[in-house]
Each structure stands twice: as structure tokens, then as C-alpha cells.
Amino acid sequence: xxxxxxxxxxxxASLGETVSIECLASEDIYSYLAxxxxxxxxxxxxxxYAANRLQDGVPSRFSGSGSGTQYSLKISGMQxxxxxxxxxxxxxxFPLTFGSGTxxxxx
Amino acid sequence: xxxxxxxxxxxxxxxxxxxxxxxxxxxSLTSNSVSWIRQPPGKGLEWMxxxxxxxxxxxxxxxxxxxxxxxxxxxxxxFLKMNSLQTEDTAMYFCASLYGGYTFDYWGQGVMVTxxx
Numbered sequence: 001x002x003x004x005x006x007x008x009x010x011x012x013a014s015l016g017e018t019v020s021i022e023c024l025a026s027e028d029i030y031s032y033l034a035x036x037x038x039x040x041x042x043x044x045x046x047x048x049y050a051a052n053r054l055q056d057g058v059p060s061r062f063s064g065s066g067s068g069t070q071y072s073l074k075i076s077g078m079q080x081x082x083x084x085x086x087x088x089x090x091x092x093x094f095p096l097t098f099g100s101g102t103x104x105x106x107x
Numbered sequence: 108x109x110x111x112x113x114x115x116x117x118x119x120x121x122x123x124x125x126x127x128x129x130x131x132x133x134x135s136l137t138s139n140s141v142s143w144i145r146q147p148p149g150k151g152l153e154w155m156x157x158x159x160x161x162x163x164x165x166x167x168x169x170x171x172x173x174x175x176x177x178x179x180x181x182x183x184x185x186f187l188k189m190n191s192l193q194t195e196d197t198a199m200y201f202c203a204s205l206y207g208g209y210t211f212d213y214w215g216q217g218v219m220v221t222x223x224x
Contacts, residue, residue: 091209
């Protein structure tokens with residue numbers, strides 16, 4: 001199975017700050033990478049797919065980048081509503097596997 | 108408007124079988140694939156398996172021997188059955204529609220399943 005190592009596990013950011021979250025795959029996943037945001041008690045919401053494509057309706061302050069085994073999610077200008085948990089997902093091979101998650105809080 | 112909604116028992120005894128239903132609206136199951144994903148309390152997400160639009164299935168090898176996913180297209184429902192439940196199967200169980208072959212665009216609200224005697 002492909003392992004997704006996500007970092008950091010937790011992060012605290014000030015309003016307006018730029019934040020980055022990383023995912024490292026155990027092998028090349030050819031940009032089959034998605035990012036999700038999850039609020040407490042809610043189901044995950046798709047933010048980014050194909051490593052850098054913004055899902056419809058997602059604010060443009062979210063962006064994704066990367067290739068090969070290294071990928072990142074950037075939030076340019078932290079907003080209060082961005083608090084939550086963030087997960088990456090690889091879709092290069094089955095079983096699909098998720099990163100362990102990053103808890104993002106406002107400082 | 109696409110909606111998925113999970114239903115099933117909130118409490119299952121150890122060694123018993125879990126049966127969950129995902130009722131889908133706004134999507135055709137013959138054109139869209141649906142996965143089950145679970146999340147233990149305070150932990151990350153685990154993909155369990157998928158039923159493809161053609162009716163074929165794929166399962167996570169870690170639980171493949173215990174898991175079965177099926178569907179009733181006339182009722183627009185997808186079913187999960189998992190046997191030999193243990194306490195570590197306690198989790199929120201989600202169904203979600205597959206997008207682009209590997210990611211998920213629409214999710215249900217989830218159903219919490221506790222395995223306990």
C-alpha cells in the first residue's frame with residue numbers, strides 16, 4: 001500500500017498568515033492527490049484534486065502544488081473559517097490511502 | 108441536488124455483523140461509483156471499498172475478508188456488510204461518490220457505529 005506521510009500534525013496560524021501543509025507519498029503518485037477540509041462533526045469537503053485543481057466553490061486562497069512524491073496545500077491568508085482538520089488522499093493505486101491529518105487552529 | 112445518507116444501527120456487539128445502507132439521490136448508481144470510508148474517533152480516514160458504476164467491487168485488502176459492498180439500483184441504495192466486528196471497528200462510517208476515479212466529491216453525513224457488549 002502507498003503510505004502518505006502528512007506534516008505537520010498540528011499548526012497554529014494568525015489571521016492573514018500563509019499556511020502550508022505537506023504530504024509525502026512512499027512512491028510516485030503521478031499527481032493523483034486530493035486535499036480535504038473537515039470541520040468537527042462534519043464530513044470532509046474536497047478542496048483540491050489532481051494536485052493543483054481547485055474544486056468548484058472553494059476560495060482561491062487555497063492552492064495545491066507538487067509532483068512525484070511531494071505535495072503541498074497552501075492557504076494564502078488564513079481566515080477564521082479555515083480552522084479544521086486537513087487530509088490528503090492518494091488515488092494512484094488501490095487501496096486509496098489518506099494522510100494522518102493536520103489540525104489547523106487560529107493563533 | 109446530490110445527497111447521500113447513511114443509515115444503520117448505532118451499536119453492534121463484538122463478533123456480530125454490521126449492515127449499513129447508503130441512500131443516494133441526485134446521482135445514478137449505474138453512472139457513478141460509491142465508496143465507503145470510515146473514521147475512528149479522533150483519528151484519520153480509512154478507505155474501505157468501492158462499488159463501481161458497472162457493479163464491480165474493490166476492497167481494502169486490510170479488511171477484504173470481512174467486507175462486502177453491494178447495491179440495489181432500483182432503490183438507489185448501496186449496502187455495506189462487515190462481519191466479525193471488534194472494538195477497533197468503532198468509527199464514523201461515511202459513503203461518498205467517487206469523482207475522477209479516485210477522489211470523493213459528495214459525502215454523506217456519516218453514521219456512528221460503536222462496537223460494544
